[in-house]
Amino acid sequence: MTTLTLEVQRKLGTAVERMPAFPQSVQKILDLTRDINCLPKDLVTVIEKDPVMTMKILKIINSAYYSLPAKITSVNQSVVYLGLNTIKNLALSIAAVGMLPRFNTSGFDIQRYLLHSLTTAAVARQVAVQYARGQLDPSDAYIAGLLHDFGKAVFAQFLAHDFHDALATSRERGIPLHQAELEVIGADHALVGSMLATKWQFPQHLIACIRDHHNLEAEPTALMDCVRVADQICRKLSFGEAGNAWREDEAIVAPQRFGSFEAVIEALGDLEKIVSDAQTFAQV
Amino acid sequence: MRIKFWGVRGSIASPGPRTVRYGGNTTCIEVRTDDGTLIVLDGGTGIFQLSQTLVREMPLDTHVFITHTHWDHIQGLPFFIPIFVPGNTVRIHGAYDIVSGSGIEQVMNVQLQYSYFPVREAELKARIEYETLTVGEPVTVGDATVTSVMLNHPVVDLGYRVDCNGKSVFFTGDHEPWYNIYDPADGEYAEYQRMVDEKHDGLVEAIRGVDVLIADSSYTVAEYPSKRGWGHGTFDSTIALGRRAGARKVVCTHHEPTRFDDDLERAFTEALARSAPAPGDPEVLLAREGMEIQL
Numbered sequence A: 001m002t003t004l005t006l007e008v009q010r011k012l013g014t015a016v017e018r019m020p021a022f023p024q025s026v027q028k029i030l031d032l033t034r035d036i037n038c039l040p041k042d043l044v045t046v047i048e049k050d051p052v053m054t055m056k057i058l059k060i061i062n063s064a065y066y067s068l069p070a071k072i073t074s075v076n077q078s079v080v081y082l083g084l085n086t087i088k089n090l091a092l093s094i095a096a097v098g099m100l101p102r103f104n105t106s107g108f109d110i111q112r113y114l115l116h117s118l119t120t121a122a123v124a125r126q127v128a129v130q131y132a133r134g135q136l137d138p139s140d141a142y143i144a145g146l147l148h149d150f151g152k153a154v155f156a157q158f159l160a161h162d163f164h165d166a167l168a169t170s171r172e173r174g175i176p177l178h179q180a181e182l183e184v185i186g187a188d189h190a191l192v193g194s195m196l197a198t199k200w201q202f203p204q205h206l207i208a209c210i211r212d213h214h215n216l217e218a219e220p221t222a223l224m225d226c227v228r229v230a231d232q233i234c235r236k237l238s239f240g241e242a243g244n245a246w247r248e249d250e251a252i253v254a255p256q257r258f259g260s261f262e263a264v265i266e267a268l269g270d271l272e273k274i275v276s277d278a279q280t281f282a283q284v
Numbered sequence B: 001m002r003i004k005f006w007g008v009r010g011s012i013a014s015p016g017p018r019t020v021r022y023g024g025n026t027t028c029i030e031v032r033t034d035d036g037t038l039i040v041l042d043g044g045t046g047i048f049q050l051s052q053t054l055v056r057e058m059p060l061d062t063h064v065f066i067t068h069t070h071w072d073h074i075q076g077l078p079f080f081i082p083i084f085v086p087g088n089t090v091r092i093h094g095a096y097d098i099v100s101g102s103g104i105e106q107v108m109n110v111q112l113q114y115s116y117f118p119v120r121e122a123e124l125k126a127r128i129e130y131e132t133l134t135v136g137e138p139v140t141v142g143d144a145t146v147t148s149v150m151l152n153h154p155v156v157d158l159g160y161r162v163d164c165n166g167k168s169v170f171f172t173g174d175h176e177p178w179y180n181i182y183d184p185a186d187g188e189y190a191e192y193q194r195m196v197d198e199k200h201d202g203l204v205e206a207i208r209g210v211d212v213l214i215a216d217s218s219y220t221v222a223e224y225p226s227k228r229g230w231g232h233g234t235f236d237s238t239i240a241l242g243r244r245a246g247a248r249k250v251v252c253t254h255h256e257p258t259r260f261d262d263d264l265e266r267a268f269t270e271a272l273a274r275s276a277p278a279p280g281d282p283e284v285l286l287a288r289e290g291m292e293i294q295l
């Protein structure tokens, strides 16, 4: 499946270490932390809305020295384990790297990508609560939704030229973006995202979900079902945009669990709050 | 095993007539295992007095365990006399610092800089070894075992349990009991509380049955609300922890620099009065510079 050379794999792996976070969170982290009495929960709210910050914090915290009893998968858990001030200073050091530019030469709109990630995360969490109660931790669904397309942000930042071609191919031929990525780059964003998640010692179920979210042959899990359907709903309803346009012939994933799009969207109720929260943060 | 307190103050050394009974040096505890191995818990200013008693024992092989790298716990290290004497081995153990991305090897180096100290690290005559610990992985030291537990402070803080031939002591370093950052009305409250309880239960298990629990008791319960998040416990939280974990003795330490002897005794007595002991509850003591506990 993968023809990504070891050289490119290595390059992406090390490049991400220096990958800047989103401008919104960098600015908010700087603002919040200027006040020594800032509310811990406000800080958590900002960090967990930024895929880069979240990725980096989970990566550092799951490193071997702390031999935590279980892998850490949420920002709140990181705060409990490492303490608020340590997480705050980690966030500040990530903020110091700089900010992701909104437009890169690939033409991928990073703000709209952020909106897609945030809404997918929030919808996945809600779907988990309503459709998979007791089968998974809803906060895992949030994290998996937030990070499922992280590979695209990496492509846009570090393989901009090839990613530009993949986006164009997908658009012109009306094929799914991950297929176009395979043709042009030799690996898709799902694989690259999971490769990084593996390198950073994320828990297995999260790695598998990122890796297989487009692979219909993979063994389905409750987590995967929730993330996939959330991704579909957000694309269908045009919440943000991640280079992979909605195709009218797409069938709902896991129909035995969800029934139809109409049914799920109806059951989820008003998504206005999710969208407006995400829009406020993503500033689009 | 024998324990001796060389520094019991938090934050900054505070000598003077009004702290003379409990002492003004910052954190340093000497633990002697049955075979005489020296384990030093923290290198606050108290380590200087300890080191003066060690001259007769040189050459010596000693282990210093640093709970965390705040000044009051490391400031005495450059004055730990054995580091200047050839033939000694000083092994410094401590946590990985997630923010700077370096291990405990930086603890000496950051202090021994030209502008701040006349001797460079390279000029120290003893053999200095650094051991960055994996949390929870026991380390054998002489006839004892030291196990670390991650606690709650503004910087990574490890509590240490020393076990030697059936006797044991646990020292928290600086620790504030975990608390919920959400309000009960917030959706995240219950989940966060579950994690908080889990961490606290884990600590209780790590301390379970120790002969001596030495814990951060910086504040009174009245002071605590305005100091929440600063990373310190109260007399009451220490007493409760010792009881829950079934410790035999509980020692309250990390006294506030401005809490003079009389006030310290008053605050301590009030805390004891608030929670009447049940039969079998541990004896509770105030840490005092020079105090020794023989196990």
Ligand SMILES: [Zn+2]
Binding pocket: B010, B011, B070, B072, B073, B174, B254
């Ligand atoms: Zn302290």
Ligand SMILES: [Zn+2]
Binding pocket: B068, B070, B153, B174, B231
């Ligand atoms: Zn401290």
